[in-house]
Amino acid sequence: MIPWIDDFCKDLSNxxxxxxxxxxxxxWYRTHQYLLEPIFYSWVLKQLCRVYNENEAKLFYVLYYGRLDILRWHFKIMxxxxxxxLTLDLVKWLESRTPWARNTGKDHVFVLEKIS
Known part of the structure; x- marks a missing residue:
């Protein structure tokens, strides 16, 4: 997807x-400037307060890699x-879920790392 980068594996390590x-x-780490989304996701997975029942949750992290979605059309691939x-499908799906309706999404968090 990114023509000038051969290998993201070292960037995604740790x-x-x-x-x-x-x-x-x-x-100190060689952190790629546009990897906030997977960094945050890794952090969320380790939280002790994490719950698996949506009725117990106070906050919802929406796992959405917006940078990858943008890359599809940023480089004229589609x-x-x-x-x-895909983004519109995500919004429709979220709006159909009970947790979103409960607070009209005010308790949902998106992490987006790249401006475009």
């Missing part, structure tokens, strides 16, 4: 924080008539 930079000391279809 819960997407990237490879450590030992010469800078512990806690036509205009389908470029927003």
């Amino acid at each position: 819960d997407a924080l990237g490879e450590p930079i030992p010469e800078l000391s512990k806690g 036509s205009n008539d389908v470029k927003d279809s």
Whole structure:
């Protein structure tokens, strides 16, 4: 999808924080500037307060990699008539869910990392 990058594996290592930079000391990583979405997702999975029953949840993290969705049409890979279809499907699905209706989505969080 990104023609000038050969291998994202090293960027996605270590819960997407990237490879450590030992010469800078512990806690420093070669983090790619556009990997906030997988970094946040990795963090969410480790939270002790995480619940699996939507009726117990106070906040909903919507796992949506907007950057990947944007890349499809940012590089002219698809036509205009389908470029927003996945996002619109997500919105329709969310609106059909009880947790969204309960607070009109005010308790739902999206993490979007890249501006376009």
